[in-house]
Amino acid sequence: MKLTDKKRKDILEAAIQEFREQGFPAARVNRIAELAEVSKRTLYKHFESKELLFQAITDILLEEIAAMPKLRYRPDAPLREQLVAAVRDYIGHLTGEQYMGLNRLVMSELLRDQDLAQAFFAKAAMQDGPISGLIGEAMQAGVLRQAEPGFAAGQLLSMVKHFLVWPQFLMGAKAEVDPDVVISDCVDMFLAHYGPES
DSSP: OOHHHHHHHHHHHHHHHHHHHHOTTTOOHHHHHHHHTSOHHHHHHHOSSHHHHHHHHHHHHHHHHHTSOOOOOOTTSOHHHHHHHHHHHHHHHHTSHHHHHHHHHHHHHHHHOHHHHHHHHHHHHTSOOTTHHHHHHHHHTTSSOOOOHHHHHHHHHHHHHHHHTHHHHHHSOOOSSOHHHHHHHHHHHHHHHHSOOO
């Protein structure tokens, strides 16, 4: 890794720490530079403002989801099994300690700044989630009825997140339900709604 790339990475990690501890409005650029062990001038060479630094952190969050492998429908395996495995992996990623911490940091600022929130969600909407491709291909194969794949994936994931993501995100507590049971039930409800039209 080149020295400039390392410095940029160190600055981002320091900013994440400072934003988590102080919140975005109270975070200080001097403290970020100190934590990153770089001069303030070096920090500003990489990021011209605290706002641009925060935008770079929101991009990390979006990149983590974009980096998840896009799933393909496999006609040789039951769709239910494919969906259960895909949702389990996706929820496991969302509830991982690093992602959850970064998500809390970003969302707390998006609640405060509507312009930033609109920009973030516009970027997020351009991404194709890892499960919508699988659902879209299953629709093309005729094993699910035709609909908008992103919308259908959003419905499935919203059900699961209600039980397995939001309690942890908001209260820091794992849901008091069996994740496998929740995922199985939600997939069954999804399939009951989107099963092929006869």
